[in-house]
Amino acid sequence: MEDNVITVRGLVKRYQDLIAVDGVDLDVRSGEIFSILGPNGAGKTTTVEILECIRKATEGEVTILGHDLRTGGKEIRRQIGVLPQEFNAFDLLTVRENIAFFAGMYDRQADVDELISLVDLEHKRDTYFKNLSGGLKQRVGIAIAMVNDPRIVFLDEPTTGLDPGARREVWEVIRGLRAKGRTIILTTHYMEEAEVLSDRLAIMNQGKFIALGSPSEVVAQHGGGRTCVIRGGGEAAMRSLHDMGPERDGDDVSVRIVHKEDLVSIVTALNRDGVEYEEVMLKRPTLEDVFLKLTGKSIEGGEISG
Ligand SMILES: Nc1ncnc2c1ncn2[C@@H]1O[C@H](COP(=O)(O)OP(=O)(O)O)[C@@H](O)[C@H]1O
Ligand SMILES: [Mg+2]
Known part of the structure; x- marks a missing residue:
């Protein structure tokens, strides 16, 4: 369980003058839920999209499932699943048709009906995507991320904008993926989400990881007692x-x-x-206290603002 499936050393990403990712080191262990918690603009999406082979790093070493990111992109892509930030599917396809469509793009395919039950959408199988609520759409997105039966699943802000009830339902789906032995990399700007869902997390601010560990370790290290x-x-x-x-x-x-x-x-x-x-x-200090102390940013309703 403790083998690293992702190793990142000295990751840097520059966009012209802007340093979006500024020297990130990271090890993700097999079977864990690892969260990157940070405000908008922290560099979360840039980081995960580099690991997903979508963006190119400016500097740094990345190994995923034993493959070097620079040479093993094709093999890595076969073994990962991705739910992008602001995911969308085909409005006029049903839940089942959407999942089947994306599954058809891979050699290795998970069973479509099993995926539908994995995200608890049996009752919406024949509903058009456009008629689903935000939470249900995200669950379709998670099913689509799983169509190639990936070992690692990246979920970029899977619950942003959902109401608390829908958010909790997505958490259950994510826990279900972990129970099936998948490794999950999640980004979020919700404190509670990172705290209750993660085995380990990193707090990211202005391109840097400023704290890393299990939620209780991070609070113990930085909470000030x-x-x-x-x-x-x-x-x-x-x-x-x-x-x-x-x-x-x-x-x-x-x-x-x-x-x-x-x-x-x-x-x-x-x-x-x-x-x-x-x-x-x-x-006792909470993750929120740690976040405030380390970043000086404020939090409203458990959500990082500004
Ligand atoms: N393609 C891009 N070109 C230029 N700047 C970008 C690009 N993508 C992101 N950025 C900038 O990089 C920083 C980090 O963005 P991002 O990785 O999207 O952060 P997050 O996902 O944490 O909100 C932000 O300042 C953003 O404006
Ligand atoms: Mg983002």
């Missing part, structure tokens, strides 16, 4: 805890927890000084 928040503690709590380096945010005061005894010390000090507060709570 736990903090104790004294809600409504205000100036009195700031004074009471001044030895512990408190920080103020409105009426709330927070203190970094270094040792687990710190929590007792905090409550003891607050009681000793008769500080009034609403509640004391322990906060």
Whole structure:
């Protein structure tokens, strides 16, 4: 399970003066869901489209399933599946006809009806593509990405623009691919998606991977540890805890927890000084906190903005 199916070293892509991918190193393990999480313009699509043999790298070494990207493109393409960003199929073909059409382009073909059941679209088999909701269209796209029975599947923002319910249904389909032993490379700008779906993830910003690991590793490495928040503690709590380096945010005061005894010390000090507060709570950093800290970008409704 731990064999690398993709190895990337020093990947760079320049578009004239713009460095879209700026020295990316990456190993993707067999059978994992690996996500690249980043805002618009981070370089996610450029990165995956180089791995998909669609764009050419400016610099760097890439090996996919044992083949060098520069010489093995044909063999690599046979063994990968791709759901492009802003995917579209034929409006006036049915679900089944669309999947069968794309399957017909490959020597090695998965069974069309099995693909339809893989993405849970039996009930829409004979519906025109144009009459499907966004979530169902994406599921057709995933089936099309699987028509050549690929070992590695690239999904570029498969849930962008979907409502939360449809997004969760796509997550189930993606988990189903992993259960069938496929390796999945996913790009997303949704925090929760990366957190709940990925075995490992990279946070990408301005062409660079700025964090990499399992979601919990990334949070542990970059989250800055736990903090104790004294809600409504205000100036009195700031004074009471001044030895512990408190920080103020409105009426709330927070203190970094270094040792687990710190929590007792905090409550003891607050009681000793008769500080009034609403509640004391322990906060663990989330992937969102890490993202904010590393990129300075804001997040609205779990989605990275700007
Ligand atoms: N074909 C291209 N020519 C010139 N610039 C491009 C091209 N494709 C992408 N870019 C630029 O490269 C940067 C990264 O884009 P992209 O890889 O699409 O990022 P993401 O998928 O993370 O939104 C952006 O600044 C984008 O405008
Ligand atoms: Mg993109």
